[in-house]
Structures are given as structure tokens and as C-alpha cells.
Amino acid sequence: MIAELGHYALILALALALVQTVVPAWGAAKGDATLMGVASPVAITLFAFLSLAFAALVALYLASDFSVVNVVDNSHSRMPTIYKITSTWGNHEGSMLLWVLVLGVFGALVALFGGNLPDRLKANVLAVQGSIATAFLLFILFTSNPFQRLVPAPAEGADLNPVLQDPGLAIHPPLLYLGYVGLSISFAFAMAALIEGRIDAAWARWVRPWTLAAWIFLTLGIAMGSYWAYYELGWGGWWFWDPVENASLMPWLAATALLHSAVVMEKRDALKVWTILLAILAFSLSLIGTFLVRSGVLTSVHAFATDPTRGVFILAILAFFVGGGLFLFALRAGTLRQGGLFAPVSREGALVLNNLFLTAATAAVFVGTLYPLALEAVTGDKITVGPPFFNLTFGGLMLPLVLAVPFGPMLAWKRGDLMGVAQRLTLAAGFAVVAAVVTAAAEEGGPVLAPVVLAIAVFVIIGALTDIAERAGIGRLPARVSLARLSGLPRSAFGTAIAHIGVGICLIGIVCESSWSLEKIAGLRLGDQMQIGTRTLTLDRLENRTGPNFSARVAVFSIRSGGVEQGTIEAAKRLFTARQSATTESGIRTFGFSQLYVAAGDEAPDGLLAVRATWKPLVTLIWLGAVVMALGGLLSLADRRLRVGAPKPARRRAPSAVPAE
Amino acid sequence: MTRKGRRLVLIGAALGVLGLAAGLILTALNDTIVFFRTPTEVAQRQVAPGERLRLGGLVEAGSLVKEGPNVRFVVTDGAARVNVAYSGMLPDLFREGQGVVTEGALRPDGTFSADTVLAKHDERYMPREVADTLKKSGHWMEDAQNARAGAAVPVSAGGSVAR
Numbered sequence A: 001m002i003a004e005l006g007h008y009a010l011i012l013a014l015a016l017a018l019v020q021t022v023v024p025a026w027g028a029a030k031g032d033a034t035l036m037g038v039a040s041p042v043a044i045t046l047f048a049f050l051s052l053a054f055a056a057l058v059a060l061y062l063a064s065d066f067s068v069v070n071v072v073d074n075s076h077s078r079m080p081t082i083y084k085i086t087s088t089w090g091n092h093e094g095s096m097l098l099w100v101l102v103l104g105v106f107g108a109l110v111a112l113f114g115g116n117l118p119d120r121l122k123a124n125v126l127a128v129q130g131s132i133a134t135a136f137l138l139f140i141l142f143t144s145n146p147f148q149r150l151v152p153a154p155a156e157g158a159d160l161n162p163v164l165q166d167p168g169l170a171i172h173p174p175l176l177y178l179g180y181v182g183l184s185i186s187f188a189f190a191m192a193a194l195i196e197g198r199i200d201a202a203w204a205r206w207v208r209p210w211t212l213a214a215w216i217f218l219t220l221g222i223a224m225g226s227y228w229a230y231y232e233l234g235w236g237g238w239w240f241w242d243p244v245e246n247a248s249l250m251p252w253l254a255a256t257a258l259l260h261s262a263v264v265m266e267k268r269d270a271l272k273v274w275t276i277l278l279a280i281l282a283f284s285l286s287l288i289g290t291f292l293v294r295s296g297v298l299t300s301v302h303a304f305a306t307d308p309t310r311g312v313f314i315l316a317i318l319a320f321f322v323g324g325g326l327f328l329f330a331l332r333a334g335t336l337r338q339g340g341l342f343a344p345v346s347r348e349g350a351l352v353l354n355n356l357f358l359t360a361a362t363a364a365v366f367v368g369t370l371y372p373l374a375l376e377a378v379t380g381d382k383i384t385v386g387p388p389f390f391n392l393t394f395g396g397l398m399l400p401l402v403l404a405v406p407f408g409p410m411l412a413w414k415r416g417d418l419m420g421v422a423q424r425l426t427l428a429a430g431f432a433v434v435a436a437v438v439t440a441a442a443e444e445g446g447p448v449l450a451p452v453v454l455a456i457a458v459f460v461i462i463g464a465l466t467d468i469a470e471r472a473g474i475g476r477l478p479a480r481v482s483l484a485r486l487s488g489l490p491r492s493a494f495g496t497a498i499a500h501i502g503v504g505i506c507l508i509g510i511v512c513e514s515s516w517s518l519e520k521i522a523g524l525r526l527g528d529q530m531q532i533g534t535r536t537l538t539l540d541r542l543e544n545r546t547g548p549n550f551s552a553r554v555a556v557f558s559i560r561s562g563g564v565e566q567g568t569i570e571a572a573k574r575l576f577t578a579r580q581s582a583t584t585e586s587g588i589r590t591f592g593f594s595q596l597y598v599a600a601g602d603e604a605p606d607g608l609l610a611v612r613a614t615w616k617p618l619v620t621l622i623w624l625g626a627v628v629m630a631l632g633g634l635l636s637l638a639d640r641r642l643r644v645g646a647p648k649p650a651r652r653r654a655p656s657a658v659p660a661e
Numbered sequence B: 001m002t003r004k005g006r007r008l009v010l011i012g013a014a015l016g017v018l019g020l021a022a023g024l025i026l027t028a029l030n031d032t033i034v035f036f037r038t039p040t041e042v043a044q045r046q047v048a049p050g051e052r053l054r055l056g057g058l059v060e061a062g063s064l065v066k067e068g069p070n071v072r073f074v075v076t077d078g079a080a081r082v083n084v085a086y087s088g089m090l091p092d093l094f095r096e097g098q099g100v101v102t103e104g105a106l107r108p109d110g111t112f113s114a115d116t117v118l119a120k121h122d123e124r125y126m127p128r129e130v131a132d133t134l135k136k137s138g139h140w141m142e143d144a145q146n147a148r149a150g151a152a153v154p155v156s157a158g159g160s161v162a163r
Helices: A002-030 A033-037 A039-062 A069-074 A081-086 A092-116 A119-143 A168-196 A201-232 A243-268 A272-294 A308-335 A347-379 A387-404 A418-424 A426-443 A449-472 A479-488 A491-516 A620-645 B003-032 B039-045 B128-137
Strands: A518-524 A529-532 A535-546 A550-561 A564-576 A581-585 A587-591 A594-603 A609-616 B034-037 B052-059 B065-067 B070-076 B081-087 B099-106 B112-118
Touching: A002 A033, A002 A039, A002 A092, A002 A119, A002 A168, A033 A039, A033 A119, A039 A069, A039 A081, A039 A092, A039 A119, A069 A092, A081 A168, A092 A119, A092 A168, A092 A272, A119 A168, A119 A308, A168 A201, A168 A243, A168 A272, A168 A308, A201 A243, A201 A272, A201 A620, A243 A272, A243 A347, A272 A308, A272 A347, A347 A387, A347 B003, A387 A449, A387 A491, A387 B003, A418 A426, A426 A449, A449 A479, A449 A491, A491 A620, A518 A529, A529 A609, A535 A564, A535 A594, A535 A609, A550 A587, A550 A594, A564 A587, A564 A594, A581 A594, B034 B039, B039 B052, B039 B081, B052 B081, B081 B099
Parallel strands: B034 B052, B081 B112
Antiparallel strands: A518 A609, A529 A535, A535 A550, A550 A564, A564 A581, A587 A594, A594 A609, B052 B070, B052 B099, B065 B070, B070 B081, B099 B112
């Protein structure tokens, strides 16, 4: 009954999505306010029906209703409740439903908070949103119905893939989808602008908070996915340059570029065509990501199913939206009025440079991800494009960009003074050089590049602080005055600085982890010790434990450093009974920002336990840096809201819609 | 600076960055890509020792020998066999008789020295490269792969594990 209800809700949602596509667009074309007015209530109702369908699937999972194929394949009655809920989207059908639900959330948010949008823009934006929802609902209903029944119903389910039985599944996909799908709003705005053939700074002010919100979610989602892979997959890598990771990195890079170019458009009315193109590209890359991950072209943790019809269907959706978007762009971009001249050395110029590097880096990742697929299709040769490729290309393009980061915010609009800025950054450069020299002296023949990259990271962090200090006049003005100026600075200034500091922090983590990690593999018996860095691990106990749907073999180690007891660490192997497959539960202890990472392998018949211990210096900074970046974004987003009460320029140029939380 | 001059600087910068990107990509593609080979191909092509490659196939049943963290096993595609030496922990899903992909290089004595071992599969799934190889060499067992594909029930291969 619930399954049929969910299925029915999905079909109704499809009908609503069609209405949302056709009626408002028609109204906007004819200038009919009544028809355009249909958009908002329909978008909200669509969201309600998608929620209903999603709730139905969650209910089926909670009830362990094994008459539904999807539940049978991915659940088990003895699974903890939290995993019963999360396995709703731990499979292809359910995750596509979540995708569309998030799309519905964003549509409803535009409908609810887009009150200050011009009617035609709003109608067109929601119509484009509706068309995306239509395409994906068709996809779900025709190729990936999560509500399909199974007769006869088996008594027990096949269990969720053990690797996915982790709290990470509750957080990572929803965050990532909020980011991926959030970019559909920027895309819809870009399409609406092209349909109307009109675009101005106000448009950028509406688009920016949505892009920013999507970017924040994407940043957190990627960071969360990286940490999850780090602790779950058992060998302590945090980024594998796996195609599915690249699939999320590419939209992130494009969204980062879009954020920066939208600033130029908002403040200076320049770079319009480029911003529109980026908005199209960013969402296209999200769709390509969805295609790569969901079509089964790639094999990885994320590829739940390989069914050729699905691949072809998503490819068609991809071709329609990317092709349609670019076609409309080609048709209309020429008619957009360009404005806002600027000298090459200026804030605008710096932001253009940022965009160039980011898009080039995106292209590098794109080539590295798709080249093996293309080569195999053409010549049949199977190759792997691995970390060395990406480290060289992506690293080679990102380092100059990061080096330029502190300059950007300090340059003036229109025409900047590069020498002046360089002078003001002397202090930051000094810190950077000291950091490089100290590390080079301390590391004794480690990687040559590491001190350089570390110096760049320090430069970015101190440079961002310098920018804030300069704006407040700290050091130049009396303390009271500069304090008052500091509190008067717009939140977006702090947002920028904090996000850039996050980049520096992340970079420090990356350099330290990849240059100075210590790894040791040993075979231990009970009571044996192993040395890792300054610490000694002792294998104290081996225990058997049982979980709700698994049995575990746990190795308990005690940690000592210079004779001082530092607690214990537990590394386990879990055997999941339903699927007869094992997972490694690594033991992690955090010391400051560094971590000790211990994974236990199988026990040999003679009682020897293979143990891998890794000391990862400052590794947590990688994810903390991403969180700091997201915080910067959040602060910038808060700045928009403050301006809701600000004096409005003539006509309906109200500040942006209230951003999504 | 004139409007034209500014535009030229902009285009110049764009070309510069794109050139850098293209240069890096081409260099990297030349130097860093790794070919996937089956044991048969390794035997036929006389792969030079030291050249990095990915070797994929099935772990031959009964071939696994563990000495502490040092592991030896044989990768086969039914036609040819290659001895593999690896030091480290095997992935959770590594099993005899199952598909495996290893990355490393041949030693002069013909042993494949692997620094990475990937067992990208669960009980219903096998790395695509390995599946293709087995199909080619005629060792593919359709039944084993689609054990649940009875009646009109759509089968979703469970998630697979990448590294």
C-alpha cells in the first residue's frame, strides 16, 4: 500500500513538474501574470509530493517491507534503524529519488523566498527547474522505480553494502546533492536571463547567494566524503583521484569560479557573458557527474548498478540540458550588453585570472577523468590515469592560483596598484619565507617541493589576515578607531578572508600529510610492540564482539610515548553475515591536529596479525580547512541578508532572495 | 590602455593559462598513464622490467602464500599466469578465485612486484577489466554473475568497492 502510494505520488509529481515547465514559460512569453503566477504554488506542491514519495520509501525501509525489490536488495531486518533510514539512498533508485527531492526543495525555496524577483524572471527560472524535474522524474519512473514489488516476497533482505553501513551515509550524499542540485538554480537563472535576453547587476545579486549556498554544501559534502573514505576504506588515503571524486570536484571548481565571476558582475556589471557560461558549465558538470556515477560507465563504490538503458537515458538528459543550454547561449549571448571596463591589473583582472586558472584546472581534471573512457572506446586500450597525472596538472595549475590569492582582494576595482599591494604583503611574504626555511632545515632531505608549498599556504593565511588588518587600519590608526572600523567591515570581507584562510589551512594539511607521513607494516603477536615515530604500540588484546548484523574481531592496542601511557586504539575487522563480506574498521586517535591511524588485517593461522600503523601529521587540517572555507561562505551569505533592509535602488532592484539554509 | 589593448592582455592571459594547462596535460599523459594488461598480454608483449602497469585477472586458487606482511599469489586469466609479490595489507575483498587488479612493475626474474592491490568487487561484482578478460578467454560464467537474475526481477549489482 505504502509502495503504491509512493509510486502514485511520484506520478503526480511528474504531472506537476510538466505543469511547472509549460504554464509559467507560456505565461512569461505572453506576459500573462495569471499564468506566471501558477509557478510558485505548483513548485511548492511538487515539493510536497516529492516529499511524500520519499517519505513512503523511508517508511518501507523502516518497516523492512521485503515485498519491495529495492528494500530486499539493500536492507536487512537486523540492521540498526539509522542504517535502515540511510539505506533509502544507499542505492541507485533511492539516491535518484533523493536527487529529485533536493531539486524540489530548491524549487520550493525559490517559490517561497523569491518574492522580490521580477515576475517574468521568477516564472522562467521555475519553468527551467520544472523541466529538470520532469526529465529526472521520467528517468526514475521508467528506468529506476524504487517502488517496484517483488513476488513472492523473500523472508530476509540482502543487507546494505557493509562499506555503506556508516553514519557517513547519513551526511555525505544529502550534502553533496544539495550542492550538485543547488547549481541547477544558477543554471535556471542563466537560462531565464538568456530567454529574456536581459541581464544586469541585480541578476548577479540574485544568483550569487544561491551559488554560494550550493558551493557551501558541495564543499562540505566533498570534505565529508573524503573523511569517510579516509576512515572507512582502511588504508588512510583521503583523496584517490577516483573518477567519481573528480565528478564532484569538477562542479566544485566551476562553482568556485562562478562565485568569483558573479562578484565582478554584481559589483562592476562586467563579465556577464562569461558568468552565464560558467553557470551553464557548472550545472553541466553536475549532470556529467551524475551521468558518470549513475550510468555504470565507471566502476567504483558509487556505481550501484550497471544497466545500459539507464546510462542512455541519463546521457539523453545530459545532451538535452547541456546542449540546449549552450545552444541558447550561442543564440543569445551576443545580444547581452557588455559593461564595466577595467585595467588588466585590478580586482576584476585578478578575478579573471582566478577564473582562468580554475577553469583550466577543471579542464585538466575533465581530461584525466574522461580520457581513459574515450581511449578505450576508440582503440580498446585500457589505461589508468592516476594520481601522478592529477598531481602534476592540477597541482601545477592550482599553486600559481593560490599564490595569487592574497593579491586579489587587496587590489582596487577598475585599476589596481600591484606594487603597492606587493609592499603591503611584505610581512606575509616574510612569514612565508621563514616557514619555508624552518621546514627545509627541519625536514632533512625530505621532498623539495614541500617547504615551497607550505610557504605558499602560510602566505595565503597571513595575506588574508593582512587584508582585514589593512581595511581596518590596524597599526596605522589608533586602536579604538581601527576596532570600530573592524566591526564596521561588511561580513563578506570577513567571509572572503576566512574562506581564503581555509584554503591555506587545507593546503598545510595536504602538504604535511603527503610529505611527512610515517607508515609501518608489521606482523604482531599478542604482547608484541611496534614503533611508529615517537610512539610505541602494544597489541594488548584480541577480542570477538558481535554487532546487530555483523561479528567483529577487534585488536586493542595501547599507545605509549616516552614511557607515558596515551590511551588505547582499537582496529577491527567486521564480517557482515548476510553478504559474507568484511570491512576494515580502522582505529584512529587524534593528537592535536595529527592522527595515528591503525588498521588490522587478517590473522594468519600461526597467530600473526598484520598491522599497518600510520602517523599522519596535521592531517585533520585538510578537512578543517574545507570547513573553514564553508564558514567563510556562510559569513558571506549572511552579509546578503543584512542588506535586505538596506536602501533600495530605483526600480525593483531589491537585494537578493533570502538564501537557502 | 585602450579597450583593444585591454582585450589583448585578457586574451593573452587566457592563452597563457590554457597553454600551461595543455602543456601540463600532455606531459602528464605521456609520463604518468599506466596501461592495463592481462597475464596473456604480459606474456606476449614482453613487457620490459620496471615499466609500470596494471595487471588484472583472477587470483589463482591455492596460490596465496603469506609471510607476515609479505604476500605472494598468482594472477591468471586462464591462459597465462603471473607470479605477484606484494608487501602490505590485502584489501577486505581479496579472495582466491576472485578478480583482482594490481599495480606495479615486473622484476627481471618475471615476478610482478605490486605496490597496490585492488579488489574492486563484492560477491556479485567483478572489475570490468577482469570481466572483459575472462569473457575473451572463455572463462566467463554467466550464471555466477547473474545468480539472482531469475524471472522478471531487476537485479542491481550491489555497490562495489574501489580501493
